[in-house]
Amino acid sequence: MPVTLALCPKACGPNRGPSPCERRSLSVSMLSTLDDLKNRLQTALVNAFGPDLEGTDPVLVPTNNPKFGDYQANVAMSLAKRLKDKPRAIATKIVENLTIDDLCEEPQIAGPGFINLKFKTDYLQNQLKAVYADERLGIPTANPPQRTIVDFSSPNIAKEMHVGHLRSTIIGESIARTLEFLGHDVLRLNHVGDWGTQFGMLITHLRDVCPEAMTDSSTVDIGDLVTFYKQAKKRFDDNDDFKTTSREAVVDLQSGDPEARLAWQALCEQSRKEFQKIYDRLDITLQERGESFYNPLLDDVVVDLKSLGLLEEDQGAQVVFLEGFTNKDGNPQPLIVKKTDGGFNYATTDLAAIRQRTTQEKAQRIIYVTDAGQANHFAQVFQVANRAQWIPEGVELVHVPFGLVKGEDGKKLKTRSGETIKLKELLNEAIDRAEKDLRQRIADETRDETEEFIHTVSTGVGMGAVKYADLSQNRTSDYIFSFDKMLALQGNTAPYMLYAYVRVQGISRKGDIDFSQLGDAPMLLAEESELTLAKHLLALDAVVMEVAQELYPNRLCQYLFELSQKFNQFYDRCSVLQAEEPNRTSRLMLCDLTARTLKLGLSLLGISVLGRM
RNA sequence: GGACCCUUAGCUCAGUGGAUAGAGCAACCGCCUUCUAAGCGGUCGGUCACUGGUUCGAAUCCAGUAGGGUCCGCCA
Numbered sequence: 138m139p140v141t142l143a144l145c146p147k148a149c150g151p152n153r154g155p156s157p158c159e160r161r162s163l164s165v166s167m168l169s170t171l172d173d174l175k176n177r178l179q180t181a182l183v184n185a186f187g188p189d190l191e192g193t194d195p196v197l198v199p200t201n202n203p204k205f206g207d208y209q210a211n212v213a214m215s216l217a218k219r220l221k222d223k224p225r226a227i228a229t230k231i232v233e234n235l236t237i238d239d240l241c242e243e244p245q246i247a248g249p250g251f252i253n254l255k256f257k258t259d260y261l262q263n264q265l266k267a268v269y270a271d272e273r274l275g276i277p278t279a280n281p282p283q284r285t286i287v288d289f290s291s292p293n294i295a296k297e298m299h300v301g302h303l304r305s306t307i308i309g310e311s312i313a314r315t316l317e318f319l320g321h322d323v324l325r326l327n328h329v330g331d332w333g334t335q336f337g338m339l340i341t342h343l344r345d346v347c348p349e350a351m352t353d354s355s356t357v358d359i360g361d362l363v364t365f366y367k368q369a370k371k372r373f374d375d376n377d378d379f380k381t382t383s384r385e386a387v388v389d390l391q392s393g394d395p396e397a398r399l400a401w402q403a404l405c406e407q408s409r410k411e412f413q414k415i416y417d418r419l420d421i422t423l424q425e426r427g428e429s430f431y432n433p434l435l436d437d438v439v440v441d442l443k444s445l446g447l448l449e450e451d452q453g454a455q456v457v458f459l460e461g462f463t464n465k466d467g468n469p470q471p472l473i474v475k476k477t478d479g480g481f482n483y484a485t486t487d488l489a490a491i492r493q494r495t496t497q498e499k500a501q502r503i504i505y506v507t508d509a510g511q512a513n514h515f516a517q518v519f520q521v522a523n524r525a526q527w528i529p530e531g532v533e534l535v536h537v538p539f540g541l542v543k544g545e546d547g548k549k550l551k552t553r554s555g556e557t558i559k560l561k562e563l564l565n566e567a568i569d570r571a572e573k574d575l576r577q578r579i580a581d582e583t584r585d586e587t588e589e590f591i592h593t594v595s596t597g598v599g600m601g602a603v604k605y606a607d608l609s610q611n612r613t614s615d616y617i618f619s620f621d622k623m624l625a626l627q628g629n630t631a632p633y634m635l636y637a638y639v640r641v642q643g644i645s646r647k648g649d650i651d652f653s654q655l656g657d658a659p660m661l662l663a664e665e666s667e668l669t670l671a672k673h674l675l676a677l678d679a680v681v682m683e684v685a686q687e688l689y690p691n692r693l694c695q696y697l698f699e700l701s702q703k704f705n706q707f708y709d710r711c712s713v714l715q716a717e718e719p720n721r722t723s724r725l726m727l728c729d730l731t732a733r734t735l736k737l738g739l740s741l742l743g744i745s746v747l748g749r750m
Numbered sequence: 751g752g753a754c755c756c757u758u759a760g761c762u763c764a765g766u767g768g769a770u771a772g773a774g775c776a777a778c779c780g781c782c783u784u785c786u787a788a789g790c791g792g793u794c795g796g797u798c799a800c801u802g803g804u805u806c807g808a809a810u811c812c813a814g815u816a817g818g819g820u821c822c823g824c825c826a
Binding site for chain 2: 200517
């Protein structure tokens with residue numbers, strides 16, 4: 138199936154910066170070609186039917202079947218009424234005025250009036266050579282770069298990361314990597330839950346079980362934070378004295394009491410260490426900037442909302458009444474920004490963050506990667522920020538929601554005993570299973586491999602599988618978590634793609650080939666499978682640009698899966714090392730370019746390739 | 751009461767206006783003297799939940815219906 142290519146209809150709008158269409162000089166690959174084709178079709182339209190047709194979208198889309206060529210222009214059908222003529226006649230006139238013989242074969246008019254276009258092989262060969270010579274594989278850099286914040290992962294202090302944090306972390310990382318690769322100025326923020334009333338009980342409990350934390354946080358080892366949290370919670374629920382002391386501790390902390398503050402820091406530090414272990418394993422880069430960071434800014438949010446006339450008092454709380462949201466009685470629903478007890482909540486923090494990020498960080502695009510259950514919350518916060526005019530012209534706030542991770546029973550993923558699954562254990566199991574599988578394979582093939590090799594491959598395959606399984610799903614839908622499926626060696630999985638990469642490395646080893654020394658040989662696309670692979674390789678830039686715009690990493694996964702399939706077909710049908718020159722070198726270049734494309738694409742997903750497996 | 755999301759092959763899912771709706775898995779049948787068969791080819795499989803509308807053209811856009819899910823005042 139052809140990859141859907143973004144012809145950047147949205148990116149060309151106002152306030153979005155220059156579109157990919159304006160970067161032709163930097164781009165050698167498919168986007169520039171399509172843009173070129175589009176312009177020529179527009180010129181043909183004007184030449185055929187006059188200046189009224191200026192700016193008409195030629196509706197250039199990939200064909201759904203190779204027998205129709207590579208791309209088709211569907212504009213003729215839509216013009217039939219306006220031009221009072223038959224679509225096929227219109228298509229004929231367009232083709233008569235179209236000059237594309239340097240790029241394409243003779244256009245074919247088919248069906249009701251489709252104009253089918255097929256690239257000339259020598260044009261593709263030249264394009265491919267240009268991509269081959271380009272370290273960025275034809276992907277342009279953003280001009281100008283956008284200051285972008287990606288807000289993702291966001292676990293809660295004093296709680297262990299669990300499966301619920303997996304998607305935000307993996308999707309956020311991939312989005313950040315993709316935007317960074319395009320040259321955007323990305324700030325990755327971990328908006329951890331490091332503030333709130335739960336710290337009262339935690340501090341009080343810490344004071345009892347680990348008093349040294351109250352004077353020196355650096356030496357403290359609280360151990361298993363989940364157990365610690367549960368113990369504190371149990372005491373809070375069971376013991377009234379403890380509850381009272383905890384509430385006092387909250388006040389202490391908020392008023393800046395040094396001892397409470399030190400205990401809080403100890404808790405945060407402990408959590409941070411645990412989080413970092415997970416981030417290191419997953420190769421995630423994040424800057425922690427928790428809720429507490431915004432504490433000094435919260436008062437101003439309320440004060441300013443008041444002076445703007447948006448603030449109202451309702452049942453003792455300070456609220457902004459929302460448009461388009463009503464409560465059970467049909468009255469406007471409030472967004473609470475200051476609680477009856479004078480405290481602030483998450484809406485206040487998010488509003489303060491928007492202000493800080495747009496003013497101090499100068500963010501032009503702020504991306505929130507959270508579960509879909511928070512869609513209401515963000516819609517409400519964005520609405521208030523908008524009405525308060527805190528979102529400067531041209532700044533885009535975007536909630537990137539994702540669905541639940543469910544077990545194979547279709548219910549929310551839990552352990553057999555009903556506990557939340559810890560992320561640490563989930564990753565361990567993925568690696569353990571990958572290792573078991575690998576050892577079996579090594580035994581079956583009577584290979585001799587070192588423990589280090591087994592460790593490296595198991596880890597790479599396990600981590601890659603977990604990430605790829607998540608990213609390859611359309612993020613908006615819930616997804617069913619299955620170790621068996623994600624680690625499967627066939628199908629749309631990480632191992633399948635890693636294997637395609639390994640196959641290229643195998644050729645390099647076997648033939649003692651240094652891919653960097655292939656020189657300036659011509660690319661020859663003689664066989665059908667070579668041509669198909671080449672066309673797919675050229676489509677990388679369009680896919681990456683689309684992911685950056687729409688923020689759906691599964692599109693890139695789909696592309697890479699299809700690339701692996703097309704490579705395997707080529708590998709099956711065309712021998713490389715045994716081929717005669719000049720085909721041999723050309724095929725080696727195709728292999729190398731495939732491997733580089735896989736490596737780059739997987740890296741944008743946060744997945745590392747392996748040389749052997 | 752309101753907001754949002756979902757319903758596509760036996761299963762898991764792609765597919766946000768273009769030709770005959772795709773893939774993987776499962777099932778079945780083939781292909782290793784040749785670069786790792788963790789691969790390739792083939793067969794089987796669908797009233798795109800339903801009803802209407804817009805359009806030259808609808809799985810896709812709009813309205814409604816049914817079913818499933820999530821969220822909604824002092825947690826985040």
